[in-house]
Amino acid sequence: MSKNKLPTIKEIAKRLNVSASTVSRALHDHPSIGLVTTMRVRKVAEELGYEANKMAIYFKERKTYTIGVIIPDLAEPFFSAALTGVEDAAEASNYNVIIGQSLDNFEREKKIVENMKDHRVDGVLVSLTKDTSTYEHFDSLKKYNIPVVFFDRVPSRKDINYVACNLVAGMLQAVTKLVGMGHTRIGLINGPAKLAATLQRLEIYFRCLKENNLPMDQDIIVSTTLTKADNLKAINKLISLPEPPTAVIVFNDYVLLDCIAAVKAAGLEVNKDISFISFANLPIWEYMDSVPLASIEQFAYKQSSMAAEFLFRLINNATSANPIEMPLLQHIIDSEMVEYSRSK
Amino acid sequence: MSKNKLPTIKEIAKRLNVSASTVSRALHDHPSIGLVTTMRVRKVAEELGYEANKMAIYFKERKTYTIGVIIPDLAEPFFSAALTGVEDAAEASNYNVIIGQSLDNFEREKKIVENMKDHRVDGVLVSLTKDTSTYEHFDSLKKYNIPVVFFDRVPSRKDINYVACNLVAGMLQAVTKLVGMGHTRIGLINGPAKLAATLQRLEIYFRCLKENNLPMDQDIIVSTTLTKADNLKAINKLISLPEPPTAVIVFNDYVLLDCIAAVKAAGLEVNKDISFISFANLPIWEYMDSVPLASIEQFAYKQSSMAAEFLFRLINNATSANPIEMPLLQHIIDSEMVEYSRSK
DNA sequence: ATAGATTACGCAACCGTTTGCGCAATCGCA
DNA sequence: TGCGATTGCGCAAACGGTTGCGTAATCTAT
Incomplete structure (x- = not known):
C-alpha cells in the first residue's frame, strides 16, 4: 500500500514506449514533439494523475x-x-x-x-x-x-x-504633544544596551528634549532588561523620585504594561499623575482602560x-x-x- | 564571483584522484576505506570547507x-x-x-x-x-x-x-463556580455554526446546566460570526433583555473583549452586574482591569x-x-x- | 606455492527531471 | 532524382550524493 510509487515521467515513458525526454517535452508543449505524441503523453499523464516532482526540479535548479x-x-x-x-x-x-x-x-x-x-x-x-x-x-x-x-x-x-524604522518622526510628534500639554519633566525607560534600538531611542530622546528646550536630567533616565521584575524596578525608581517625571517615554508596549500596573499599585492615576508614550502599538490598547497618550507605530x-x-x-x-x-x-x-x- | 561553485564530493575526488564513492565513504568512516585515504579525504574536505548538500541527500531519500x-x-x-x-x-x-x-x-x-x-x-x-x-x-x-x-x-x-481539547472538564468547573456564587441565569454567546467547537460548546452548556439543575432558556443563547460588529450585537441583545443573564459564557476571549467594552458602554459593571467566562486564556488578561471570572485553558x-x-x-x-x-x-x-x- | 580470505577501492545505478546534441525519416523543391 | 531543410524523437549528461557489487592487490595459512 505504501509502496504505491508515484507516477513519474519514466513511468509514462515506459507505457508509451517513448523516452523520458519526449514525455518531458510533451508536457511542456515543446514544438519539437509531434501533436499526436503530445496528446498521447498528456492522456496517460492525466490517467496516472501525474504531477511533476518539484523537489527534483528544484534540486536540478539548485534552488x-x-x-x-x-x-x-x-x-x-x-x-x-x-x-x-x-x-x-x-x-x-x-x-x-x-x-x-x-x-x-x-x-x-x-x-x-x-x-x-x-x-x-x-x-x-x-x-x-x-x-x-x-x-x-x-x-x-x-x-x-x-x-x-x-x-x-x-x-x-x-x-x-x-x-x-526611524523613530525620530513619531517620537518628535509625541514629545511635541507632551510639551504642548505642559509637560517639562519627561523621563525615559530604555531597553537593553546591546539593542541598536536602545541607543537610537536615547539619541532621539535627547534630540527631542533639545528641540523643545527642555533640561536633561540623568535621574529620570532608567533602563530595563525587559524582564517583568526589571520593568517594575525601573518604573518604581522613577515614581519614587523626590520629583518624579510627569510623563515617561517607555521602550515598548510590553514594558509599559508593567509600568501601568506599578503606577496603579502606587495609587497613581495614568494620564493624570503620570502620562506615557510607548513604542510598538499593541493591538490590545483598544480594549484597555489605561492607555498611553500615544504609541509610536513601527510598521x-x-x-x-x-x-x-x-x-x-x-x-x-x-x-x-x-x-x-x-x-x-x-x-x-x-x-x-x-x-x-x-x-x- | 557568484559562479564560485560550492565544493562537492566530486571536486574532492578529482583532487585526490579517487572516486566519488571513496570520498563519500571516507567522510562516513566506512570501514572499507583505508586509514590513509580517509585522512587525506578529510583533510581536503576540511580545506575546501566541504559540507554535504542535504538537498541532494533528501532528494535521494525522497524526503x-x-x-x-x-x-x-x-x-x-x-x-x-x-x-x-x-x-x-x-x-x-x-x-x-x-x-x-x-x-x-x-x-x-x-x-x-x-x-x-x-x-x-x-x-x-x-x-x-x-x-x-x-x-x-x-x-x-x-x-x-x-x-x-x-x-x-x-x-x-x-x-x-x-x-x-475536551472543554467539558474546564467548563463544568466554571459553571459550578458560577452556580456556587449564586448565578442561576447563565447565558451563552456561541460561535459560527460550521465550527465543530460551536456545537461542542452548546452541548456542554446544556450538560452543565442540567447537572446543576438550571432551567434552559433559548433567549439567552445567541451566536456571533466573530466579527466585531456581530460580537457587539450578540452581547447587546443579551443585556437589553427584560431579564438579562447575570453571567455569560463567551465563545472565546476575543469575543469577550468586545463584550466587555459593550457592557461598560451600557453603564454596567463587569463581575458585578454581569460576569463572564470565556475560552482560550489570553495572556493579556493579567494586565486588564475588567476580566472574566475564569477562562477555559485549551492548551x-x-x-x-x-x-x-x-x-x-x-x-x-x-x-x-x-x-x-x-x-x-x-x-x-x-x-x-x-x-x-x-x-x- | 597456491587456494582462500581480506583489504581497499572503483564502477555504475539510482533519485526525477531537463536539455543540448545527434540522427533517422520524411518533406520540399529544383 | 538527388540534396538540403524540416520534423520528431532518443541518447546521455547533469544536479550531488549513496550504495550494492565486482575486482585487483595483498595477506594468511597450509
Missing part, C-alpha cells in the same frame, strides 16, 4: 524556493505581524517560508542560521536577538550565496541589506514585507543569467505617532 | 525533513503558541516547519494544502478554517503518502488523526506539540523499512479552568 525567517518571538504581536508580512510577500512570489524563533537567545540564532544554511534556503530574513553583537554566523551564508536582509532589529553595520508588516521584497530582488539577481553587483538595499521607514486619547 | 503547519491566523496568541509548540517538537526531531495562514478562508486553505503537497512536505498539521466542512483537499495528500494530523479545530470525522502549545509528535510517528512509520498499518492516533486533552478572581 529550494524557500526562504527562512529568523525572529525573536512569535508571541509578540509585532513579530507575528512581521511574519505575516513575509508570508504574504513570499506567497506572491511563490516562495515558502520556514521559521526559526531565536527566543532572544544568541546561541539559538546561530543554530537556526546553520540549519537554514543546511536546508539551502534561497534567502534569509532576520530580526536580531537582543544579545546579538557579532555577525560572523551570517557571513557563512554569503559563502553559499544566500542573501540576507535584516529588518527592525538590524546590525550596527553599514555593509548590509536592511529595512528599519511591522510594512518593514517585513519590504524586507522580503528586497530579498527576492537579491535572489532573482543571484540566480539570473548574468548577476550584477547589487548595490546594498537599504530602506528606512518613518515611524508615526498614534494617539490613544480617549474621553472616559 | 524533505520539512512539515507544514496550516493555521487560521498567527495574530491570535492561541495559534502563535500552537506554532511554537510545533516548532519546538520539530526542532527536537530535526525537522523544519513551513507555515501557511488560511486566514479562516477555505479557498486559501485548499491552496496552501496544494502548495505543501507540491513542496513534498513529509507531513502536515492542520487547524481548520471556520468554514471548512469538506475534506477532499486533504485526501490528495494521502495519495502522496503525506500523513496529516489535525489539532484543536478538527474535522467532524472519525477516520483521522487528531489532538483536540495550544500542548495540543500542537502532541499533534507534532503524532505526525512524526506517522512519518517514521511510513518511511521505515516495513511500515505497519498504523492505528489512528487520537488524543483528547482535558481543558482546565483558570480563575482570574482579583481583589480590586
Whole structure:
C-alpha cells in the first residue's frame, strides 16, 4: 500500500514506449514533439494523475524556493505581524517560508542560521536577538550565496541589506504633544544596551528634549532588561523620585504594561499623575482602560514585507543569467505617532 | 564571483584522484576505506570547507525533513503558541516547519494544502478554517503518502488523526463556580455554526446546566460570526433583555473583549452586574482591569506539540523499512479552568 | 606455492527531471 | 532524382550524493 510509487515521467515513458525526454517535452508543449505524441503523453499523464516532482526540479535548479525567517518571538504581536508580512510577500512570489524563533537567545540564532544554511534556503530574513553583537554566523551564508536582509532589529553595520524604522518622526510628534500639554519633566525607560534600538531611542530622546528646550536630567533616565521584575524596578525608581517625571517615554508596549500596573499599585492615576508614550502599538490598547497618550507605530508588516521584497530582488539577481553587483538595499521607514486619547 | 561553485564530493575526488564513492565513504568512516585515504579525504574536505548538500541527500531519500503547519491566523496568541509548540517538537526531531495562514478562508486553505503537497512536505498539521466542512483537499495528500494530523479545530470525522481539547472538564468547573456564587441565569454567546467547537460548546452548556439543575432558556443563547460588529450585537441583545443573564459564557476571549467594552458602554459593571467566562486564556488578561471570572485553558502549545509528535510517528512509520498499518492516533486533552478572581 | 580470505577501492545505478546534441525519416523543391 | 531543410524523437549528461557489487592487490595459512 505504501509502496504505491508515484507516477513519474519514466513511468509514462515506459507505457508509451517513448523516452523520458519526449514525455518531458510533451508536457511542456515543446514544438519539437509531434501533436499526436503530445496528446498521447498528456492522456496517460492525466490517467496516472501525474504531477511533476518539484523537489527534483528544484534540486536540478539548485534552488529550494524557500526562504527562512529568523525572529525573536512569535508571541509578540509585532513579530507575528512581521511574519505575516513575509508570508504574504513570499506567497506572491511563490516562495515558502520556514521559521526559526531565536527566543532572544544568541546561541539559538546561530543554530537556526546553520540549519537554514543546511536546508539551502534561497534567502534569509532576520530580526536580531537582543544579545546579538557579532555577525560572523551570517557571513557563512554569503559563502553559499544566500542573501540576507535584516529588518527592525538590524546590525550596527553599514555593509548590509536592511529595512528599519526611524523613530525620530513619531517620537518628535509625541514629545511635541507632551510639551504642548505642559509637560517639562519627561523621563525615559530604555531597553537593553546591546539593542541598536536602545541607543537610537536615547539619541532621539535627547534630540527631542533639545528641540523643545527642555533640561536633561540623568535621574529620570532608567533602563530595563525587559524582564517583568526589571520593568517594575525601573518604573518604581522613577515614581519614587523626590520629583518624579510627569510623563515617561517607555521602550515598548510590553514594558509599559508593567509600568501601568506599578503606577496603579502606587495609587497613581495614568494620564493624570503620570502620562506615557510607548513604542510598538499593541493591538490590545483598544480594549484597555489605561492607555498611553500615544504609541509610536513601527510598521511591522510594512518593514517585513519590504524586507522580503528586497530579498527576492537579491535572489532573482543571484540566480539570473548574468548577476550584477547589487548595490546594498537599504530602506528606512518613518515611524508615526498614534494617539490613544480617549474621553472616559 | 557568484559562479564560485560550492565544493562537492566530486571536486574532492578529482583532487585526490579517487572516486566519488571513496570520498563519500571516507567522510562516513566506512570501514572499507583505508586509514590513509580517509585522512587525506578529510583533510581536503576540511580545506575546501566541504559540507554535504542535504538537498541532494533528501532528494535521494525522497524526503524533505520539512512539515507544514496550516493555521487560521498567527495574530491570535492561541495559534502563535500552537506554532511554537510545533516548532519546538520539530526542532527536537530535526525537522523544519513551513507555515501557511488560511486566514479562516477555505479557498486559501485548499491552496496552501496544494502548495505543501507540491513542496513534498513529509507531513502536515492542520487547524481548520471556520468554514471548512469538506475534506477532499486533504485526501490528495494521502495519495502522496503525506500523513496529516489535525489539532484543536478538527474535522467532524472519525477516520483521522487528531489532538483536540475536551472543554467539558474546564467548563463544568466554571459553571459550578458560577452556580456556587449564586448565578442561576447563565447565558451563552456561541460561535459560527460550521465550527465543530460551536456545537461542542452548546452541548456542554446544556450538560452543565442540567447537572446543576438550571432551567434552559433559548433567549439567552445567541451566536456571533466573530466579527466585531456581530460580537457587539450578540452581547447587546443579551443585556437589553427584560431579564438579562447575570453571567455569560463567551465563545472565546476575543469575543469577550468586545463584550466587555459593550457592557461598560451600557453603564454596567463587569463581575458585578454581569460576569463572564470565556475560552482560550489570553495572556493579556493579567494586565486588564475588567476580566472574566475564569477562562477555559485549551492548551495550544500542548495540543500542537502532541499533534507534532503524532505526525512524526506517522512519518517514521511510513518511511521505515516495513511500515505497519498504523492505528489512528487520537488524543483528547482535558481543558482546565483558570480563575482570574482579583481583589480590586 | 597456491587456494582462500581480506583489504581497499572503483564502477555504475539510482533519485526525477531537463536539455543540448545527434540522427533517422520524411518533406520540399529544383 | 538527388540534396538540403524540416520534423520528431532518443541518447546521455547533469544536479550531488549513496550504495550494492565486482575486482585487483595483498595477506594468511597450509
